[in-house]
Amino acid sequence: MTSIITNVAAMTALQTLQATNKMMEENQTRISTGYRVANAKDNAAYWSIATTMRSDNQAMSAVKDSLGIGAATVDTAYTALDSAKDVLNEIKAKLTTATQDGVDRTKVQDEISQLQAQLKSIADSASFSGQNWLSIDTSSGTYNFHKPVVSNLSRDSSGALSIGTITVDTSKLALFDANTANSSAILNGGVGGNTSANGVTDGTNTAATATAATVSMGSATTGLTLDVNDTIKFDVAIGTGTTAKVLTIDQALVNSTLGVTDGKIAGATAMASVMNAALTAAGVAASATASTAGALSLSTTATGTGTTITVSNTDADAGTAISEIDITDPSISSADIKRLLNAVDNAISKVTAGASTLGAIQNRIDMQTTFVSNLMDTISGGIGTLVDADMTEESTKLKALQTQQQLGVQALSIANSSSEAVLQLFKG
CATH class of the missing domain: 1.20.1330.10 (f41 fragment of flagellin, N-terminal domain)
Incomplete structure (x- = not known):
């Protein structure tokens, strides 16, 4: 049926041309921006x-x-x-x-x-x-x-x-x-500047009963490291009027006692072990212990009321600083x-x-x-794979779309001219 009111062919040609124009716009946007996914509407996930x-x-x-x-x-x-x-x-x-x-x-x-x-x-x-x-x-x-x-x-x-x-x-x-x-x-x-000589302080204790006398020696919770020239010295005397014996702690004693090579005493327990080695070397009848809180103490192995233990002349010598x-x-x-x-x-x-x-x-x-x-x-590179446009592909599409656009315009022109042919039917 031929109608001058509804031109189906022209409508179809117009729709095709509009679709082609839309694809050309998308293609030109990709070419101008370099992205095939330039914003969320292009591909929300990517x-x-x-x-x-x-x-x-x-x-x-x-x-x-x-x-x-x-x-x-x-x-x-x-x-x-x-x-x-x-x-x-x-x-x-x-x-x-x-x-x-x-x-x-x-x-x-x-x-x-x-x-x-x-x-x-x-x-x-x-x-x-x-x-x-x-x-x-x-x-x-x-x-x-x-x-x-x-x-x-x-x-x-x-x-x-x-x-x-x-x-x-x-x-x-x-x-x-x-x-x-x-x-x-x-x-x-080395150890200089530590007034408490790293857990060793002077003190005296006398046993009030038939138990061992114990003297508190301070705290050594942080530990220390002795260099080759560093020493800690203190005197220990057991009993009143007895001659004190000098105890010396140096790097060699620390290394041999703790099985280390750098003179490092890790804390109070390690310090007690080193002190015990020094007590044994000096022939002093006493032993050192460390509490769970890191407090050091020295006790005599002799017992009896009135037994005394004295720590004196505490000194930390760092040797000579360079x-x-x-x-x-x-x-x-x-x-x-x-x-x-x-x-x-x-x-x-x-x-x-x-x-x-x-x-x-x-x-x-x-x-x-x-x-x-x-x-x-x-x-x-990964981002480019997701969103970048393939310019070779887009240029090829552009050529094809340009051809489709020209054909669409031609088809629309032909469809519009069909109504003119109806005029020929009314000519005498």
Whole structure:
């Protein structure tokens, strides 16, 4: 049926042309933006995933920056320790020279003093972005030796984010500590500054009944580490008017008693064991014990009313700090200088160990930086797979749609011209 009211062919041609035009608009949008999923209406699931991963990738970029700051901080500390090692080697050489008879120790000390000042300068200068791991101050009581370096960002199956870190333990790196009571700083000395001699205090107790006399010796809950030149000494006397015997605790005794190699006494129980070894070595009839709270006590093995036990002359000797070496005193013998040489050599060993630790951390940070960079590239590639447009495919579609559009226009033109043919039926 031919109708001038309803032109079905034109309607069909128009619908086809409109569909083609819509597809062309989508195709041109993809070509101009480079995305096949530019917003949520294109594909809600892919758009949501891509948006989240873009956010994570941006955070990963911040992680990479943090790794860069951490690497620079570690590099700064490593460079300073390496320089400090060289200076300590120079001090060791000067002390070796001073052992020779006829050497002017005053002039040697002048050189050593300059080297000591250089060590302090190196430590004070080893700062990056406000962080200095070599020249510290633990007097506030809140100082934390564990320094975190942000290393990764992860998201679990529930979508929760977590931040990973590489933790650097700086407790064995510090060269100087403004808090002189801290025994861990390499060039400060050892156990000096502890007024209670790390759990050993003077005291006297007399048994009131036929039981052993016991004297409280303080607390040793935190533990300590004795270097090769560190000692703790105290006198113990059993009974009134008896001669006190001197007990000495040094690194050799600690190592042999506890089976360690670094002179570390982990706490009160370990300290009691070391004290018992010292009591046995000195031939004192007493024993040391530690309570669950860490309090140390010393008891006589003899019993009887009126039995006394006395602890006196408690002293903690840290040896000589590297920063305080002075060989100009005429009373200093070659044996004393050799003792100083041992102290310097021990400091060199600690600095070398610290530099080795930092070297391992440098390597790990480098590997993590490379991993994060590669991971960011992988995530970017994954996002592209989800939402990027294939330009080769889109250009091919554009050519086809342009042809379809031209054919649609032609078909619509033909459909519209069919009504004109009806006029010919009414011509005479």
